[in-house]
Amino acid sequence: MKFNTEDIDGIFIISDLPKILDASNAIEFKTDIAKILENRPKVVIDMSTVAFIDSAGCGAMIATLRMLKGMGGALKIFAVQKQVRSVFELVRMHKIIDILNTREEAVDSF
Amino acid sequence: MTKGFNEMISPEYHDEEIPSTILVVDDSRVVRTYLQSHLQKEGYVVSLAKDGKEALSMLSEDIGIVLLDLWMPEMDGMACLRHIRENYPDIPVIMITVSHEISNAVDAMKYGAFDYVTKPFNPNEILALVQQALKTRAQAQRLRRVEAELARARDHEISIATRIQQTLLLGGQPEELKGIKVGDLTIASKRIDGDFYDFFMVQDHCMDLIVGDVMGKGIPAALLGAAAKHHFMSVLYKLTRISGNTSLPRPEEIVLTVHDEMIGDMRELETFFTLCYARFDLYRKILSYVDCGHMRTIHFHSATNKCSLLQGVNMPLGFPGQDDFKEILIPFENGDHFFFYSDGLTEAKDTKDEFFGEERLLEFIQNNAHLEPQELCDITWKKIVDFSQSETFSDDFTCVAVKIDLPETEEKAEKSWKLETVNDLKELSRVRVFIQELCESLGQNAMDEERIKMVQIVATEITTNIIKHAYKGKKDKKILIEAMASDEEIVLYFYDWGIKFDFSTVPQPVFDGSKEDGFGLHIIAHTADYVRYSRDNTGKNCACVTFFLQRRA
Numbered sequence: 057m058k059f060n061t062e063d064i065d066g067i068f069i070i071s072d073l074p075k076i077l078d079a080s081n082a083i084e085f086k087t088d089i090a091k092i093l094e095n096r097p098k099v100v101i102d103m104s105t106v107a108f109i110d111s112a113g114c115g116a117m118i119a120t121l122r123m124l125k126g127m128g129g130a131l132k133i134f135a136v137q138k139q140v141r142s143v144f145e146l147v148r149m150h151k152i153i154d155i156l157n158t159r160e161e162a163v164d165s166f
Numbered sequence: 167m168t169k170g171f172n173e174m175i176s177p178e179y180h181d182e183e184i185p186s187t188i189l190v191v192d193d194s195r196v197v198r199t200y201l202q203s204h205l206q207k208e209g210y211v212v213s214l215a216k217d218g219k220e221a222l223s224m225l226s227e228d229i230g231i232v233l234l235d236l237w238m239p240e241m242d243g244m245a246c247l248r249h250i251r252e253n254y255p256d257i258p259v260i261m262i263t264v265s266h267e268i269s270n271a272v273d274a275m276k277y278g279a280f281d282y283v284t285k286p287f288n289p290n291e292i293l294a295l296v297q298q299a300l301k302t303r304a305q306a307q308r309l310r311r312v313e314a315e316l317a318r319a320r321d322h323e324i325s326i327a328t329r330i331q332q333t334l335l336l337g338g339q340p341e342e343l344k345g346i347k348v349g350d351l352t353i354a355s356k357r358i359d360g361d362f363y364d365f366f367m368v369q370d371h372c373m374d375l376i377v378g379d380v381m382g383k384g385i386p387a388a389l390l391g392a393a394a395k396h397h398f399m400s401v402l403y404k405l406t407r408i409s410g411n412t413s414l415p416r417p418e419e420i421v422l423t424v425h426d427e428m429i430g431d432m433r434e435l436e437t438f439f440t441l442c443y444a445r446f447d448l449y450r451k452i453l454s455y456v457d458c459g460h461m462r463t464i465h466f467h468s469a470t471n472k473c474s475l476l477q478g479v480n481m482p483l484g485f486p487g488q489d490d491f492k493e494i495l496i497p498f499e500n501g502d503h504f505f506f507y508s509d510g511l512t513e514a515k516d517t518k519d520e521f522f523g524e525e526r527l528l529e530f531i532q533n534n535a536h537l538e539p540q541e542l543c544d545i546t547w548k549k550i551v552d553f554s555q556s557e558t559f560s561d562d563f564t565c566v567a568v569k570i571d572l573p574e575t576e577e578k579a580e581k582s583w584k585l586e587t588v589n590d591l592k593e594l595s596r597v598r599v600f601i602q603e604l605c606e607s608l609g610q611n612a613m614d615e616e617r618i619k620m621v622q623i624v625a626t627e628i629t630t631n632i633i634k635h636a637y638k639g640k641k642d643k644k645i646l647i648e649a650m651a652s653d654e655e656i657v658l659y660f661y662d663w664g665i666k667f668d669f670s671t672v673p674q675p676v677f678d679g680s681k682e683d684g685f686g687l688h689i690i691a692h693t694a695d696y697v698r699y700s701r702d703n704t705g706k707n708c709a710c711v712t713f714f715l716q717r718r719a
Contacts, residue, residue: 076595078591078594078626078630079591079594079626079630079633079634080591080592080594080595108598108619108622108623110623110626110627110630110686110689111627111630111683111685111686111688111689112630112683112686114685115682115683115685116682118679118681118682119682121679122679122680122682138616138619139616139619139620139623142616142619142620143623143689146685146688146689146692146693147675147677147685147688147689148677151677152677152678152679
């Protein structure tokens with residue numbers, strides 16, 4: 057899975073996520089993102105491209121969060137679409153992942 | 167309560183009239199006349215007998231007390247005492263004995279003699295004993311009268327409670343609901359339990375049934391049962407008519423509202439009641455069930471000829487600290503029976519003190535489920551009477567049987583769709599396209615984009631579950647999705663032929679970020695309006711979900 061990545065003063069920004077994050081690609085997403093996150097504890101994910109997420113997709117996001125926390129880092133996400141937000145709220149992910157409106161807010165929140 | 171009983175006791179019983187004739191029984195004429203003269207001097211009427219045999223012939227209710235010599239030729243004092251105790255339990259007997267026979271006199275007291283005196287005796291000692299015995303007798307007699315009065319008052323209370331039960335607690339059978347047949351039976355116990363039930367026709371395809379049992383007995387329990395029924399009626403009315411809701415209030419909402427309205431009073435009265443709230447939705451073939459500590463309802467499945475037990479997780483109403491009640495949804499099929507009952511059935515005892523019990527009841531219902539509901543109630547009563555060999559129980563006997571008896575109808579859905587696919591996660595996007603297209607074809611007002619996405623996520627989760635769990639490790643297996651839509655709702659059926667889905671193996675979701683999986687079912691349950699799962703005899707699994715359309719809500 058290909059992502060766009062950018063490093064701004066030690067904050068790692070990932071964008072260009074797949075449009076759909078479901079059981080068919082969640083494992084691939086989880087492993088591919090884990091590879092590029094080594095030694096990068098401060099991460100921002102741009103969710104604007106994700107139009108649909110399911111429970112497996114949520115699981116992949118939680119795995120990413122846990123990995124970063126294990127490194128003493130943090131995960132911030134922004135530009136979450138409506139369906140994704142509804143599912144996050146259903147499984148209470150909004151309580152464990154910082155969700156911000158814009159890329160600037162997300163970067164500034166570190 | 168105590169005050170009420172006292173008021174019912176007539177004043178004439180406060181002073182008991184005790185006959186003052188004293189029967190003196192002694193074989194010695196000297197002793198007889200000696201006692202006669204002393205007692206007559208004090209105003210007592212005295213009768214004399216020379217032995218036990220003669221004494222017995224003279225005994226009557228007019229005798230107030232007996233002075234009885236322990237040793238006599240014709241029937242001794244002991245035998246005579248036993249006879250008096252058996253036939254005239256109220257008459258006190260004072261034994262007369264000589265000093266070397268004291269141990270026998272003590273034995274006599276074990277057999278119910280009031281006291282004894284030893285010869286030679288002091289007349290004052292005898293008089294004091296006689297007075298004391300008469301006073302004790304008067305007290306005992308008064309106690310018995312009071313007890314009789316109490317029993318009368320209790321009977322009176324029971325007759326009032328019975329009337330309350332018959333008129334206020336038991337609901338009449340619903341007049342007409344196509345597709346459902348009902349039977350009921352109540353046999354009041356001697357004490358009245360406060361069992362209650364009622365039926366509410368809430369929609370043309372929906373019947374609500376409440377079955378409850380108030381803790382305690384008698385009038386207080388009966389009145390609380392009546393009050394509870396009234397609360398359910400008014401809450402139903404309030405939540406539907408007054409609030410202007412077009413959709414029905416959920417059973418869990420109704421139970422919570424009644425609980426909130428009644429908790430204050432119940433806490434003050436230190437009581438509670440158990441309850442089943444059951445809504446039979448004939449259109450969706452779903453029982454919505456809120457159980458609050460009631461006996462477990464028996465569900466007979468016509469498809470398998472087997473019974474299962476329904477059990478909720480809620481505490482009885484009146485227990486403090488409850489801020490929500492959980493409702494469970496149970497799918498049913500045509501021909502299924504539901505049997506609701508009070509503890510009077512399972513706690514009926516046989517002559518060896520053994521309970522009839524849930525297991526026996528379950529088996530009995532299973533074997534007799536071919537009967538009509540009313541017959542089923544009646545025959546259950548007969549069975550339990552046979553078992554306990556008694557027609558009177560310590561608890562009320564209440565049962566309600568509901569049989570699903572749907573007429574064969576034409577298909578209600580206006581449109582239907584079908585998608586056949588295989589157990590490959592790559593197919594998930596195809597499933598979503600299928601959902602998208604059929605939802606859009608319902609017209610613009612039916613579902614907005616967000617709602618369609620919610621249907622899509624449920625479809626994704628169910629299909630993923632089938633692939634990952636039902637067809638675990640297998641390839642090229644079929645998944646069939648059918649959809650039907652009416653003006654009111656869209657119903658999706660997901661069929662697979664994999665292993666049976668077992669709810670009990672699904673862990674509760676953890677939301678603290680420590681677990682990456684286990685959210686699928688949670689998402690399904692909180693997104694669809696109705697969910698049910700069944701497996702038929704051929705090993706075909708069906709997960710069925712319903713979504714209401716917007717124009718309905």
